[in-house]
Amino acid sequence: MQKHDKKCLYFVPRILLKDQFDLELLDKQDRIKLMTYQQLEAILMKGEKEPTHYDFIVADECHYFTSDSNFNPRTDISFNWIMRQNTSIKIFMSATIKGFIHLLQYVSPVWHSPIRLPQDYSYIDKLTFFTSEEHIEQIANEVIANNKKAIFFLSSVELTYKIYQDHKGHMIFAVSSSNKHFKDMDHTAIERMIGDKKFDTNILITTTVLDSGFTLRDSAIDVILTDIFDPEEIVQCVGRKRVANEQDYIKLYVRDWSNQQINGFIKKLRDKFDNALLAISNEEQYHIVNERQNDNSGIIINVPVGVDEQGNTIYEKRLSITKFARFEYLIYNLYPAILNTSYKKYISKLFGFYYSMSGQCEYNFMSKESDNLTAYLNFITGKALLTTDDRKALIETIHATNKNGKLLKGIETLNGVLKEQGFPHRIMKYSTTVGDKRYRNAWKVINPQE
Numbered sequence: 366m367q368k369h370d371k372k373c374l375y376f377v378p379r380i381l382l383k384d385q386f387d388l389e390l391l392d393k394q395d396r397i398k399l400m401t402y403q404q405l406e407a408i409l410m411k412g413e414k415e416p417t418h419y420d421f422i423v424a425d426e427c428h429y430f431t432s433d434s435n436f437n438p439r440t441d442i443s444f445n446w447i448m449r450q451n452t453s454i455k456i457f458m459s460a461t462i463k464g465f466i467h468l469l470q471y472v473s474p475v476w477h478s479p480i481r482l483p484q485d486y487s488y489i490d491k492l493t494f495f496t497s498e499e500h501i502e503q504i505a506n507e508v509i510a511n512n513k514k515a516i517f518f519l520s521s522v523e524l525t526y527k528i529y530q531d532h533k534g535h536m537i538f539a540v541s542s543s544n545k546h547f548k549d550m551d552h553t554a555i556e557r558m559i560g561d562k563k564f565d566t567n568i569l570i571t572t573t574v575l576d577s578g579f580t581l582r583d584s585a586i587d588v589i590l591t592d593i594f595d596p597e598e599i600v601q602c603v604g605r606k607r608v609a610n611e612q613d614y615i616k617l618y619v620r621d622w623s624n625q626q627i628n629g630f631i632k633k634l635r636d637k638f639d640n641a642l643l644a645i646s647n648e649e650q651y652h653i654v655n656e657r658q659n660d661n662s663g664i665i666i667n668v669p670v671g672v673d674e675q676g677n678t679i680y681e682k683r684l685s686i687t688k689f690a691r692f693e694y695l696i697y698n699l700y701p702a703i704l705n706t707s708y709k710k711y712i713s714k715l716f717g718f719y720y721s722m723s724g725q726c727e728y729n730f731m732s733k734e735s736d737n738l739t740a741y742l743n744f745i746t747g748k749a750l751l752t753t754d755d756r757k758a759l760i761e762t763i764h765a766t767n768k769n770g771k772l773l774k775g776i777e778t779l780n781g782v783l784k785e786q787g788f789p790h791r792i793m794k795y796s797t798t799v800g801d802k803r804y805r806n807a808w809k810v811i812n813p814q815e
Contacts, residue, residue: 373397374419374453376405376443378429380542382579385559402429406439409446419453427457431464431691432598438663441687448472460484460604461597467698468690486716489603490614493729493787494621494709500731501528501590504618508588509535509567515588516581517570518602522546524592529570537564539571562607573598584609590618594630596703596715603716617716621730622708631700637662638692644682651682664688709785729787738762742790742810749797750808759792759810776808789814 375397377383383401390397398419408415424430430444447455459465462479495501501517505528508515519525526546529538537554540546558564563583573593583606591602599619606615641664643651651665659665659682667680703711713719713726720727741762750756756774765773765782773779776792783790790812796805 371396371420373421373423374416375399375423376402376425376447378402378426378433379579381539381555381559382426384556385562385579388560402433402440402443403437405446406442409442410439415446419450422447422450422453422455424455424457426459426601427465428459428461428597428601430687431468431694432461432595434663434685434688434691438666438685438688441666441685444468444687461600463698464597464691464694467694468687471686471690484600486603488608488614489617489716489718491616491729492713492716492718492727493616493618493731494712495618495731496621498524500618501592502531503731504588504590505532505568513567513587514564514583514585515568515590516586516602516605517568518589518591518593519570519572520593522572525570525572532568535567537566537569539569541572573602579605580607581605582607582609584613587614588616588618592620594620594622596699596712599712600715619712624704624707627700627704627708631696634692634696634700638664638696641665641684641689641692645684648682662688662692664692725781726785727787728785739788742788742812746790746810746812748809749799750810751797751799751804756808759808 373396375386377386377399378401380401383399386399387394390399398416400416405416424447430440434440457465466479495504501519501524504515505517507513509532517525517528519528522540522544525538525540526549529536529549537558538546538550539555540550554565558569558581562581563585564581569581586606589603589606591599593599593602603615603617637660640651640654640660641662643654644659644665651660659667664685665682666685668683669678670681671679673679706714709728709730710719710726713728718727719725741759745759750759760772760774760779763779763782765778767773776794780791783792790810793809793811795807795809796803797807798804
């Protein structure tokens, strides 16, 4: 750019990411101006001087416009400003760009089809699903006891802080600057991590404040854990570690979510989505339903459009296009795609743990139920299950059901469940004689690893 006398305005979504880039671009800041999207939004909200012309505008981690609209009501401001810069060449980058592409259908830019780089997750050695806060504590204890290193991405700030307090001497803690626990961060350690791209403790525990762009280069990090639901955010979390070589592997722990929970998410989103659409189709009814207030979805915003004769600002209700596109993408695209399979299977496919030839997934599963099942399988291994009554407890403990909740009893189905959930145990059918009686369909649980 210096050779051609060009200037670039480069946007990132996180202050810590900007700090890291600032160090990398120290000798290029006369040509590349770094800003967070939030800085631009604050400037525009306050009516301050906007950035002057730049030949290139790079919107890094551009999924920000839709994903952060979940908690930031201003993402449409930075998006609309960037799209209005008609004399600048705009470059949008993200590893999870589908939601952003959905947003682009509501504007009319001249744009090229995305250039997609292949995603290689072969460095993920093992995928494990967990189901509870107790499992997070269990994994934290294992990492610390074995003197390993891990990154935990959690959706709840309070849970993040609680676990940090429990293991303070072994963790570095990071949240956004707007959070009440920001003061409890070790800012010296954070600054050192930004520069070194590694941390000194066993575990970095954080929220989505570090889910985008931030880079860590440390082969000692061999565990990444997240309880975040959105698969695209999980991709961002996994991408925070840069692999050093072909021997640099990680174990990935992801919280499992049931179809019932996902349907609950969709219902809540659709109720808010349909309610917000009232403001466009029938504003009077929208005011009645919401008692003259805007609903709490954030899809509807009040935009100043002028001043009346008394000098009062006139507002018009409009859609926040980034929030609207986000809801629509989740309700009609992403969540149904997950429900068409299952959460475990969707995540397994995403990270290369699904084998199309066999139709099987390869993962481990932690839950109170699986803990009970492990204990039961170990107890019953090698024992003859001669009759239907003998097999009843095993069938009920595995608890494989069809879509209607009917308990499945076939040996192939039960073995498929054990394999899919990562158990080494298998059920074998054999013929045996006990006393004078012949049993042609006896069952026995075996464990090939023993």
